[in-house]
Amino acid sequence: MRIGYARVSTADQSLDLQIDALKADGCERIYTEKASGGKDDRIELQRALDTLRPGDIFVVYKLDRLARSTLKLISTLDEIKKRGVEFVSLSDKIDTSTAAGKALFGMLAVFAEFERNVIVERTKAGLAASRARGRSGGRPKTDQRKVAKALKLYDTGTHTVTEITETTGVTKATLYRAIKERQGR
Known part of the structure:
Protein backbone atom coordinates (compact mmCIF):
# COMPACT_ATOMS: atom_id res chain seq x y z
CA MET A 1 0.00 0.00 0.00
CA ARG A 2 1.20 3.52 -0.79
CA ILE A 3 0.72 5.75 2.24
CA GLY A 4 1.22 9.49 1.93
CA TYR A 5 1.98 12.19 4.47
CA ALA A 6 1.49 15.91 3.86
CA ARG A 7 2.30 18.74 6.26
CA VAL A 8 2.25 22.51 6.35
CA SER A 9 3.56 24.62 9.21
CA THR A 10 0.63 26.93 9.84
CA ALA A 11 -3.15 26.76 9.68
CA ASP A 12 -3.37 29.40 6.95
CA GLN A 13 -1.18 27.40 4.53
CA SER A 14 -2.74 25.00 2.02
CA LEU A 15 -2.08 21.29 1.75
CA ASP A 16 -3.63 21.11 -1.75
CA LEU A 17 -0.36 20.95 -3.75
CA GLN A 18 1.01 18.11 -1.64
CA ILE A 19 -2.26 16.16 -1.56
CA ASP A 20 -2.66 16.45 -5.34
CA ALA A 21 0.91 15.17 -5.87
CA LEU A 22 0.41 12.27 -3.44
CA LYS A 23 -2.87 11.29 -5.12
CA ALA A 24 -1.23 11.49 -8.56
CA ASP A 25 1.50 9.16 -7.25
CA GLY A 26 -1.15 6.60 -6.31
CA CYS A 27 -1.30 6.97 -2.53
CA GLU A 28 -4.26 5.03 -1.20
CA ARG A 29 -4.21 6.67 2.21
CA ILE A 30 -3.00 10.20 2.98
CA TYR A 31 -2.38 11.65 6.43
CA THR A 32 -2.37 15.44 6.67
CA GLU A 33 -1.16 17.78 9.35
CA LYS A 34 -0.86 21.48 10.09
CA ALA A 35 2.04 21.59 12.54
CA SER A 36 5.61 22.82 12.71
CA GLY A 37 8.23 20.42 11.38
CA GLY A 38 10.28 21.11 14.49
CA LYS A 39 7.70 19.48 16.74
CA ASP A 40 8.44 15.90 17.72
CA ASP A 41 4.87 15.08 18.73
CA ARG A 42 3.11 15.30 15.37
CA ILE A 43 0.05 13.12 15.83
CA GLU A 44 -0.78 12.47 12.17
CA LEU A 45 2.82 11.58 11.32
CA GLN A 46 2.84 9.07 14.15
CA ARG A 47 -0.51 7.63 12.98
CA ALA A 48 0.88 7.30 9.46
CA LEU A 49 4.02 5.55 10.72
CA ASP A 50 1.94 3.25 12.93
CA THR A 51 -0.07 2.03 9.91
CA LEU A 52 3.01 1.04 7.91
CA ARG A 53 3.46 -2.67 7.25
CA PRO A 54 6.28 -4.56 5.49
CA GLY A 55 6.04 -4.02 1.76
CA ASP A 56 4.29 -0.64 2.06
CA ILE A 57 5.67 2.53 0.49
CA PHE A 58 5.69 5.74 2.53
CA VAL A 59 5.49 8.84 0.33
CA VAL A 60 6.05 12.53 1.07
CA TYR A 61 6.00 15.48 -1.28
CA LYS A 62 9.37 16.75 -0.06
CA LEU A 63 11.89 15.72 2.64
CA ASP A 64 11.36 18.87 4.70
CA ARG A 65 7.70 17.89 5.11
CA LEU A 66 8.91 14.90 7.14
CA ALA A 67 11.54 16.56 9.36
CA ARG A 68 13.44 19.81 9.80
CA SER A 69 16.76 18.48 11.09
CA THR A 70 18.96 15.94 9.38
CA LEU A 71 19.13 13.88 12.57
CA LYS A 72 15.34 13.70 12.92
CA LEU A 73 14.99 12.90 9.24
CA ILE A 74 17.46 10.03 9.43
CA SER A 75 15.93 8.60 12.60
CA THR A 76 12.47 8.68 10.98
CA LEU A 77 13.76 7.11 7.77
CA ASP A 78 15.59 4.48 9.80
CA GLU A 79 12.35 3.62 11.62
CA ILE A 80 10.61 3.29 8.25
CA LYS A 81 13.39 1.03 6.92
CA LYS A 82 13.27 -1.21 10.03
CA ARG A 83 9.57 -1.81 9.35
CA GLY A 84 10.41 -3.18 5.91
CA VAL A 85 8.88 -0.15 4.19
CA GLU A 86 10.27 1.74 1.20
CA PHE A 87 10.41 5.54 1.19
CA VAL A 88 9.68 8.01 -1.62
CA SER A 89 10.13 11.78 -1.67
CA LEU A 90 8.49 13.04 -4.84
CA SER A 91 10.16 16.46 -5.24
CA ASP A 92 13.59 15.24 -4.12
CA LYS A 93 13.45 12.23 -6.49
CA ILE A 94 14.32 9.78 -3.71
CA ASP A 95 13.02 6.23 -3.90
CA THR A 96 14.69 3.70 -1.58
CA SER A 97 13.44 0.81 -3.71
CA THR A 98 16.07 1.82 -6.31
CA ALA A 99 19.86 1.55 -6.06
CA ALA A 100 20.26 5.32 -6.44
CA GLY A 101 17.69 5.96 -3.71
CA LYS A 102 19.43 3.57 -1.33
CA ALA A 103 22.78 5.26 -2.07
CA LEU A 104 21.32 8.70 -1.38
CA PHE A 105 19.80 7.41 1.85
CA GLY A 106 23.24 6.10 2.86
CA MET A 107 24.81 9.49 2.16
CA LEU A 108 22.15 11.20 4.28
CA ALA A 109 22.99 8.83 7.12
CA VAL A 110 26.68 9.73 6.83
CA PHE A 111 25.87 13.45 6.99
CA ALA A 112 23.59 12.91 9.98
CA GLU A 113 26.36 11.08 11.83
CA PHE A 114 28.78 13.87 10.91
CA GLU A 115 26.33 16.49 12.21
CA ARG A 116 25.92 14.57 15.49
CA ASN A 117 29.71 14.26 15.90
CA VAL A 118 30.22 17.99 15.27
CA ILE A 119 27.63 18.79 17.95
CA VAL A 120 29.41 16.49 20.42
CA GLU A 121 32.79 18.08 19.63
CA ARG A 122 31.40 21.60 20.08
CA THR A 123 29.79 20.65 23.37
CA LYS A 124 33.04 19.16 24.69
CA ALA A 125 35.01 22.21 23.56
CA GLY A 126 32.51 24.54 25.23
CA LEU A 127 32.67 22.60 28.51
CA ALA A 128 36.48 22.60 28.41
CA ALA A 129 36.53 26.37 27.81
CA SER A 130 34.14 26.88 30.75
CA ARG A 131 36.31 24.72 33.03
CA ALA A 132 39.39 26.70 31.97
CA ARG A 133 37.60 29.83 33.22
CA GLY A 134 36.88 28.13 36.55
CA ARG A 135 33.26 27.24 35.90
CA SER A 136 31.93 23.77 36.53
CA GLY A 137 29.18 22.25 34.45
CA GLY A 138 25.98 20.61 35.56
CA ARG A 139 23.11 21.77 37.66
CA PRO A 140 23.70 23.98 40.65
CA LYS A 141 23.73 22.19 44.00
CA THR A 142 20.39 22.08 45.77
CA ASP A 143 20.25 23.93 49.05
Whole structure:
Protein backbone atom coordinates (compact mmCIF):
# COMPACT_ATOMS: atom_id res chain seq x y z
CA MET A 1 0.00 0.00 0.00
CA ARG A 2 1.20 3.52 -0.79
CA ILE A 3 0.72 5.75 2.24
CA GLY A 4 1.22 9.49 1.93
CA TYR A 5 1.98 12.19 4.47
CA ALA A 6 1.49 15.91 3.86
CA ARG A 7 2.30 18.74 6.26
CA VAL A 8 2.25 22.51 6.35
CA SER A 9 3.56 24.62 9.21
CA THR A 10 0.63 26.93 9.84
CA ALA A 11 -3.15 26.76 9.68
CA ASP A 12 -3.37 29.40 6.95
CA GLN A 13 -1.18 27.40 4.53
CA SER A 14 -2.74 25.00 2.02
CA LEU A 15 -2.08 21.29 1.75
CA ASP A 16 -3.63 21.11 -1.75
CA LEU A 17 -0.36 20.95 -3.75
CA GLN A 18 1.01 18.11 -1.64
CA ILE A 19 -2.26 16.16 -1.56
CA ASP A 20 -2.66 16.45 -5.34
CA ALA A 21 0.91 15.17 -5.87
CA LEU A 22 0.41 12.27 -3.44
CA LYS A 23 -2.87 11.29 -5.12
CA ALA A 24 -1.23 11.49 -8.56
CA ASP A 25 1.50 9.16 -7.25
CA GLY A 26 -1.15 6.60 -6.31
CA CYS A 27 -1.30 6.97 -2.53
CA GLU A 28 -4.26 5.03 -1.20
CA ARG A 29 -4.21 6.67 2.21
CA ILE A 30 -3.00 10.20 2.98
CA TYR A 31 -2.38 11.65 6.43
CA THR A 32 -2.37 15.44 6.67
CA GLU A 33 -1.16 17.78 9.35
CA LYS A 34 -0.86 21.48 10.09
CA ALA A 35 2.04 21.59 12.54
CA SER A 36 5.61 22.82 12.71
CA GLY A 37 8.23 20.42 11.38
CA GLY A 38 10.28 21.11 14.49
CA LYS A 39 7.70 19.48 16.74
CA ASP A 40 8.44 15.90 17.72
CA ASP A 41 4.87 15.08 18.73
CA ARG A 42 3.11 15.30 15.37
CA ILE A 43 0.05 13.12 15.83
CA GLU A 44 -0.78 12.47 12.17
CA LEU A 45 2.82 11.58 11.32
CA GLN A 46 2.84 9.07 14.15
CA ARG A 47 -0.51 7.63 12.98
CA ALA A 48 0.88 7.30 9.46
CA LEU A 49 4.02 5.55 10.72
CA ASP A 50 1.94 3.25 12.93
CA THR A 51 -0.07 2.03 9.91
CA LEU A 52 3.01 1.04 7.91
CA ARG A 53 3.46 -2.67 7.25
CA PRO A 54 6.28 -4.56 5.49
CA GLY A 55 6.04 -4.02 1.76
CA ASP A 56 4.29 -0.64 2.06
CA ILE A 57 5.67 2.53 0.49
CA PHE A 58 5.69 5.74 2.53
CA VAL A 59 5.49 8.84 0.33
CA VAL A 60 6.05 12.53 1.07
CA TYR A 61 6.00 15.48 -1.28
CA LYS A 62 9.37 16.75 -0.06
CA LEU A 63 11.89 15.72 2.64
CA ASP A 64 11.36 18.87 4.70
CA ARG A 65 7.70 17.89 5.11
CA LEU A 66 8.91 14.90 7.14
CA ALA A 67 11.54 16.56 9.36
CA ARG A 68 13.44 19.81 9.80
CA SER A 69 16.76 18.48 11.09
CA THR A 70 18.96 15.94 9.38
CA LEU A 71 19.13 13.88 12.57
CA LYS A 72 15.34 13.70 12.92
CA LEU A 73 14.99 12.90 9.24
CA ILE A 74 17.46 10.03 9.43
CA SER A 75 15.93 8.60 12.60
CA THR A 76 12.47 8.68 10.98
CA LEU A 77 13.76 7.11 7.77
CA ASP A 78 15.59 4.48 9.80
CA GLU A 79 12.35 3.62 11.62
CA ILE A 80 10.61 3.29 8.25
CA LYS A 81 13.39 1.03 6.92
CA LYS A 82 13.27 -1.21 10.03
CA ARG A 83 9.57 -1.81 9.35
CA GLY A 84 10.41 -3.18 5.91
CA VAL A 85 8.88 -0.15 4.19
CA GLU A 86 10.27 1.74 1.20
CA PHE A 87 10.41 5.54 1.19
CA VAL A 88 9.68 8.01 -1.62
CA SER A 89 10.13 11.78 -1.67
CA LEU A 90 8.49 13.04 -4.84
CA SER A 91 10.16 16.46 -5.24
CA ASP A 92 13.59 15.24 -4.12
CA LYS A 93 13.45 12.23 -6.49
CA ILE A 94 14.32 9.78 -3.71
CA ASP A 95 13.02 6.23 -3.90
CA THR A 96 14.69 3.70 -1.58
CA SER A 97 13.44 0.81 -3.71
CA THR A 98 16.07 1.82 -6.31
CA ALA A 99 19.86 1.55 -6.06
CA ALA A 100 20.26 5.32 -6.44
CA GLY A 101 17.69 5.96 -3.71
CA LYS A 102 19.43 3.57 -1.33
CA ALA A 103 22.78 5.26 -2.07
CA LEU A 104 21.32 8.70 -1.38
CA PHE A 105 19.80 7.41 1.85
CA GLY A 106 23.24 6.10 2.86
CA MET A 107 24.81 9.49 2.16
CA LEU A 108 22.15 11.20 4.28
CA ALA A 109 22.99 8.83 7.12
CA VAL A 110 26.68 9.73 6.83
CA PHE A 111 25.87 13.45 6.99
CA ALA A 112 23.59 12.91 9.98
CA GLU A 113 26.36 11.08 11.83
CA PHE A 114 28.78 13.87 10.91
CA GLU A 115 26.33 16.49 12.21
CA ARG A 116 25.92 14.57 15.49
CA ASN A 117 29.71 14.26 15.90
CA VAL A 118 30.22 17.99 15.27
CA ILE A 119 27.63 18.79 17.95
CA VAL A 120 29.41 16.49 20.42
CA GLU A 121 32.79 18.08 19.63
CA ARG A 122 31.40 21.60 20.08
CA THR A 123 29.79 20.65 23.37
CA LYS A 124 33.04 19.16 24.69
CA ALA A 125 35.01 22.21 23.56
CA GLY A 126 32.51 24.54 25.23
CA LEU A 127 32.67 22.60 28.51
CA ALA A 128 36.48 22.60 28.41
CA ALA A 129 36.53 26.37 27.81
CA SER A 130 34.14 26.88 30.75
CA ARG A 131 36.31 24.72 33.03
CA ALA A 132 39.39 26.70 31.97
CA ARG A 133 37.60 29.83 33.22
CA GLY A 134 36.88 28.13 36.55
CA ARG A 135 33.26 27.24 35.90
CA SER A 136 31.93 23.77 36.53
CA GLY A 137 29.18 22.25 34.45
CA GLY A 138 25.98 20.61 35.56
CA ARG A 139 23.11 21.77 37.66
CA PRO A 140 23.70 23.98 40.65
CA LYS A 141 23.73 22.19 44.00
CA THR A 142 20.39 22.08 45.77
CA ASP A 143 20.25 23.93 49.05
CA GLN A 144 19.16 21.17 51.44
CA ARG A 145 18.00 23.71 54.03
CA LYS A 146 15.52 25.09 51.51
CA VAL A 147 14.35 21.57 50.68
CA ALA A 148 13.87 20.79 54.39
CA LYS A 149 11.85 23.99 54.81
CA ALA A 150 9.75 23.10 51.75
CA LEU A 151 9.05 19.63 53.17
CA LYS A 152 7.96 21.12 56.50
CA LEU A 153 5.57 23.47 54.74
CA TYR A 154 4.28 20.59 52.63
CA ASP A 155 3.68 18.48 55.75
CA THR A 156 1.50 21.17 57.32
CA GLY A 157 -1.03 20.71 54.54
CA THR A 158 -1.91 24.40 54.68
CA HIS A 159 0.08 25.52 51.63
CA THR A 160 -0.19 24.70 47.95
CA VAL A 161 2.83 23.39 46.12
CA THR A 162 3.00 26.65 44.17
CA GLU A 163 3.03 28.66 47.41
CA ILE A 164 5.78 26.41 48.80
CA THR A 165 7.96 26.74 45.71
CA GLU A 166 7.50 30.52 45.60
CA THR A 167 8.30 30.86 49.30
CA THR A 168 11.35 28.59 49.41
CA GLY A 169 12.76 28.89 45.89
CA VAL A 170 12.72 25.09 45.55
CA THR A 171 11.37 23.87 42.20
CA LYS A 172 8.32 21.62 42.00
CA ALA A 173 10.44 18.80 40.59
CA THR A 174 12.90 19.05 43.49
CA LEU A 175 10.07 19.11 46.02
CA TYR A 176 8.33 16.08 44.54
CA ARG A 177 11.65 14.22 44.29
CA ALA A 178 12.34 14.94 47.99
CA ILE A 179 8.86 13.69 48.93
CA LYS A 180 9.42 10.44 46.99
CA GLU A 181 12.88 9.95 48.50
CA ARG A 182 11.47 10.45 51.96
CA GLN A 183 8.79 7.84 51.28
CA GLY A 184 11.50 5.41 50.22
CA ARG A 185 10.47 5.04 46.57
